[in-house]
Amino acid sequence: MSTRESLREAAEAMVAPAASAPAGCVIGVEVDGERTVAAAGVASPAPARTPMRRETLHDLASVTKVVGTTTALHRLASEGALAFDDAVVRYVPSFGGADDTSIRDLLQHRAGLWEWQPLYLAPQADPRAALDALPLRYPAGAERHYSDLGFMTLGRVVEVAAGEPLDAAVADLVAHPLDLRTLGYGPVDGAATSAGGDDAERRMVATGHPYPVSWHDDGFVWRTRPIAGQANDGNCFHAFGGVAGHAGLFGSIDDLLDVTAALSRADEAGYWDPAVTADVVAAGLDPEQALGWRRRELVVHGERLPLLWHPGFTGCAVGFVPGRGIAVALASNRLLAAQPAPTDILWRDVVDTLASILSTQE
Helix, strand or coil, X not given: CCHHHHHHXXXXXXXXXXXXXXXXXXXEEEECCEEXXXXXXXXXXXXXXXXXXXXXXXECHHHHHHHHHHHHHHHHHHCCCCCCCXXXXXXXXXXXXXXXXXXXXXXXXXXXCCCCCCHHHCCCCCHHHHHHHCCCCCCCCCCCCCCHHHHHHHHHHHHHHHCCCHHHHHHHHHHCCCCCCCCEECCXXXXXXXXXXXXXXXXXXXXXXXXXXXXXXXXXXXXXCCECCCCCCHHHHHHCCCCCCCCCEEEXXXXXXXXXXXXXXXXXXXXXXXXXXXXXXXXXXXXXXXXXXXXXXEEECCEEEEEEEEECCCCCEEEEECCCCEEEEEEECHHHCCCCCCHHHHHHHHHHHHHHHHHCCC
């Protein structure tokens, strides 16, 4: 089966009628410069039922953490504007974590911060002040706890080190050098519908699950209509005006592949210092966590390749194999399903398809 046929089959299987199926998806792979993309289903629900296309824009959600914030920090470190072992307070003096917490700690989710809090419900008008005022949830540096709040802080580090607002910094450090045509913060036109409203976060606030919340809903105005072209993430949209280090970027499948393919060919791309790149992709204290990126194995012909990857809540995910010219990306609107499958489950099927494609090649 050809790569094109394999991707088409995988995309159609992903959106096949089921309670957990996304309304639409796009899957793309690039191997040694050869790129293949397949789309299936719809980008927006009835009555429009806009077909999902290769050029459709997607809310990247937490994929922002890696293609935006982490890659910007990768560039800044390569240029000598910062070092990963610099203390966060050097750039954000008001940081509420431990004084010796480093940029590396935040990238590895080991700073002891809360995983999530609805900053838009805080009494402070400035979400940064609310973020800095939160006490640590865990001992700093002791163990990994995935944290949106850590990447909100890293977005502020990027701003200070780059000397410009985060949206401009991501454009100047990532989008423009890589000649990306669509990657940027919203609001945007032509994006797939990501959800029917703020239902997921409204439920999190009401139930305190999966995280206890510090503030309560006293009549907050939630979004109740389909969300398209605005950040799905509540903190990004309601608190940070659509621009944050943990979420908010939009882009097409080709832009995601452009970033990850360039990272896979980092030495020849010339955008990053090789020593810095080696540090970024290496396993940290937690084997499944690199700097910003997650790590897992991709087994091809018995060879265990490191796959650097990251998922997003809306149903997007990206990955690449360092030094091998292998990149892969998924974009979907999984939250439109009656019983949405986790992004990790959808991604597992994409990675299995990639491994099958690679295994059939010489």
